[in-house]
Amino acid sequence: MTLTIYNTLTRKKEPFKTIEDNKVRMYCCGITVYDYCHLGHARTCMVWDVVRRYLQWCGYDVTYIQNFTDIDDKIINRASKERLSMELVSQQFIEAYFEDMKRLNIKQADAYPRATHTLNGIKNLVSQLKQKGYVYESGGDVYFSVRHFQDYGKLSGRKLEDLQVGASGRVDLEELETAKKKDPCDFAVWKSAKPGEPSWESPWGKGRPGWHIECSAMVLEHLGETIDLHVGGSDLIFPHHENEIAQSEAATGEPLARYWMHNGMVKVKGEKMSKSLGNFITIRDLLDKIHPMAMRLFILQAHYRKPVDFTDEVLKAATNSWHTLKEGLLFGYQYGSQLGFSVVKSSSTLKQRFQEVVDDDFNFAGGLAIIFQIAKELRRAGNVLLHQGNIDTSPKVLEEQWKTLLELAQVLGLEVEQNENEKELSNRLSDGEIEDLIEQRKKARKSKDYAEADRIRDELKNQGIILVDQSEGVTNWYHS
Numbered sequence: 001m002t003l004t005i006y007n008t009l010t011r012k013k014e015p016f017k018t019i020e021d022n023k024v025r026m027y028c029c030g031i032t033v034y035d036y037c038h039l040g041h042a043r044t045c046m047v048w049d050v051v052r053r054y055l056q057w058c059g060y061d062v063t064y065i066q067n068f069t070d071i072d073d074k075i076i077n078r079a080s081k082e083r084l085s086m087e088l089v090s091q092q093f094i095e096a097y098f099e100d101m102k103r104l105n106i107k108q109a110d111a112y113p114r115a116t117h118t119l120n121g122i123k124n125l126v127s128q129l130k131q132k133g134y135v136y137e138s139g140g141d142v143y144f145s146v147r148h149f150q151d152y153g154k155l156s157g158r159k160l161e162d163l164q165v166g167a168s169g170r171v172d173l174e175e176l177e178t179a180k181k182k183d184p185c186d187f188a189v190w191k192s193a194k195p196g197e198p199s200w201e202s203p204w205g206k207g208r209p210g211w212h213i214e215c216s217a218m219v220l221e222h223l224g225e226t227i228d229l230h231v232g233g234s235d236l237i238f239p240h241h242e243n244e245i246a247q248s249e250a251a252t253g254e255p256l257a258r259y260w261m262h263n264g265m266v267k268v269k270g271e272k273m274s275k276s277l278g279n280f281i282t283i284r285d286l287l288d289k290i291h292p293m294a295m296r297l298f299i300l301q302a303h304y305r306k307p308v309d310f311t312d313e314v315l316k317a318a319t320n321s322w323h324t325l326k327e328g329l330l331f332g333y334q335y336g337s338q339l340g341f342s343v344v345k346s347s348s349t350l351k352q353r354f355q356e357v358v359d360d361d362f363n364f365a366g367g368l369a370i371i372f373q374i375a376k377e378l379r380r381a382g383n384v385l386l387h388q389g390n391i392d393t394s395p396k397v398l399e400e401q402w403k404t405l406l407e408l409a410q411v412l413g414l415e416v417e418q419n420e421n422e423k424e425l426s427n428r429l430s431d432g433e434i435e436d437l438i439e440q441r442k443k444a445r446k447s448k449d450y451a452e453a454d455r456i457r458d459e460l461k462n463q464g465i466i467l468v469d470q471s472e473g474v475t476n477w478y479h480s
Helices: 039-057 073-082 086-103 119-131 211-222 234-252 292-300 312-339 348-358 364-388 395-411 419-427 431-446 450-462
Strands: 004-007 012-015 023-032 061-069 135-138 141-144 187-192 207-209 227-233 257-263 266-268 308-310 465-469 475-479
Touching: 004 257, 023 039, 023 211, 023 234, 039 061, 039 227, 039 257, 039 266, 039 292, 039 395, 061 086, 061 211, 073 086, 119 135, 119 141, 119 187, 119 207, 119 211, 119 234, 141 234, 187 211, 187 234, 207 211, 211 234, 227 234, 234 257, 292 308, 292 312, 292 364, 308 312, 312 364, 312 395, 348 364, 348 395, 364 395, 431 450, 431 465, 431 475, 450 465
Parallel strands: 023 061, 023 227, 227 257, 266 308
Antiparallel strands: 004 012, 135 141, 141 187, 187 207, 465 475
16 A cells, blocks of 8 residues: 655655655644634644644654744734733644644644744845845845845746735735845845834844744754655645745755645635635634534545635534444444443454545545544444344454544544543433333324424434334334
């Protein structure tokens, strides 16, 4: 089995070959900490969390770095508005980030470098570029001359003559003063100080780093000149990642990354998520409505490169999917002692099938199909045990399936707490309660109160109880 990855740089799938055997150096462009994380951040962080988990499951030693941008116009503006320091605003939302990620079961990176902690590395990198003739000073700013880097545009496929200033959405008034630039496509690696804004001393005067130079310096400091995987949202391909490549490769003369990977964007009811449209959804607001594991299922059921559309319907479908998977995950905790579960290992055949599917450019949706197949088989076995007390399937087979399910689900970060077994049992209707509700439904139908009859049926369905009406007024039921 060979893992293949779609490389944005080459625009094709390629076999994954690491620089060092069985070691992966991976960098993810993180968030700008001026507000609570939103649904788009959730997808980006979750996708690369699962990629990292899968690589580790495959036996790779992964060093995973994710940065925080804590110098930015948006942070400065929020600090000014709330009459706080930039540091306090940044720290507030960094702490909120970790709270949100913990709820989503996203593993912590090996390091979280911040722009303010990397200033020496940033200044050293700008100095290297200056010595090599790639940057120039103008009006207190330092700009990278894109026409001096012959490969500019190789990631995004854009040509210099077609580019316009402002494509990033990050270009501020300072950068729109094109008179400071030799070419309108040049970008700032160091910005001169403005009155009332945070600034630091440098060989070019007091100021602060440009956005793009931060990540180049952090990669170099924590992972080296060339890394295996550089990842982030597709909105970063241009200009951020394009500019990262230009800066880093101009300075070192080496490729910045072997593979560039980008996840698709999130829409809300068919529209781009934005505060102006009123469809901006933070992670913490979302998790008041949906279980974190259902959220993971929603993200993983689509291929990571494809856009996803968040609607009420998919929210409900993801929740129902989680109920199904949860029953499978709880199977061994509920019935393991009854069936004598002990030392049986997980199924190598099922794991091999899972790996063959996911190895095709991290096809987690295909891997989920295998996971759900196992979960449904365990759920059926649980229903039989609940109603008949015994089963025809070998307990060893069921134990093997359950342990495989636990292992593969954990690869995708889909986990259930053991105490949810007690919660599940305490919340589950007893057979007597179910029969009472069925009897109430019969009476409602007999009196032609069909609305009440439907309500009872729906109530039972929400509890995972499916009714099957037979002839002569007999109603059978089973757990879905």
